[in-house]
Amino acid sequence: MEKRKIIVYSGEWCPWCDALKSFLKKNNIAFEARDVDDPKYAKEAMEKSNQSGIPITDVDGTIIVGFDEPRLREILGIKSKK
Secondary structure (H helix, E strand, O other), X not given: OOOOOEEEEEOOOOHHHHHHHHHXXXXXXXXXXXXXXXXXXXXXXXXXXXXXXXXXXEXXXXXXXXXXXXHHHHHHOOOOOO
């Protein structure tokens, strides 16, 4: 399986961010977490997504806004649970 660069822009106070990171960890997907409480990362997330909400996930340049589990499964090749 190819190595992907995954960056998750999130905040410690965000429950959807926690759900997204838990989903990635549960599926053994390595990612870099960037806390948007750091203005540098908040600006970076906004520039990539044109959105102010989080989480924002960057998968090799593909931007996913929110915790969109079906789209993440598709992009990352994670099979859906039946």
